[in-house]
Amino acid sequence: MLIVAAVASALAAPPARPYTLEIAYGAAGGPAITDPSDPPLSLGGFGLARFEIWPNHSTVGIELSGREGFFGNDLREMTDIGLEARWNADNGLFVTGGFTHHHETPWSVVKSNPFGSMLGSASGIRHRTGIQAGIGADLPVLDRSLKDRFGVTVALTAQVFPDDNGPRAYVMLEQGISLDVGKSRAVSP
Secondary structure: OHHHHHHHHHOOOOOOOOEEEEEEEEEEEEEOOOOOOOOOEEEEEEEEEEEEEOOOOOOEEEEEEEEEEEEOOOOEEEEEEEEEEEEEOOOOEEEEEEEEEEEEEEHHHHHHOHHHHHHOOOOOOEEEEEEEEEEEEEEEOOEOOOEOOEEEEEEEEEEEOOOOOOOOEEEEEEEEEEEEEOOOOOOOO
């Protein structure tokens, strides 16, 4: 296992800056959780924000993410908080893996208690914790004014949950923009 990690690190370049901010939008689907006569998929859309921390000159970072969206069939609002490890390859491709926590709130609860729904404390919220993994690309946009800071992202993420309080799995497709923040790690000659 250590040999695989060493080879993977050798094939990757450390990010040029210590932090990355990302905003994105996406679509997701999972098996429906309502009446069997309903369509077999529950589909929805969401907005996403990510914050990535790249310690020292590591090719592995820590990713904090948040999604907010709505899903059909049993109309519900979904808030997703994620904590993952992220490995970036030298060509902009990346792999992620970690944990996710959902608040899935039926629309009737959102309408009757919007403040409690927003805080995650309303009665009727389905709290769920699972695992997630993803692949994607963060490709630089070559612009003189932004230098090496700006990128376009696309990612495919899968989430799996051990409970019956909602779909056991979601698949999410995301597109967004990234901005590398902080002092350049390039060594001056």
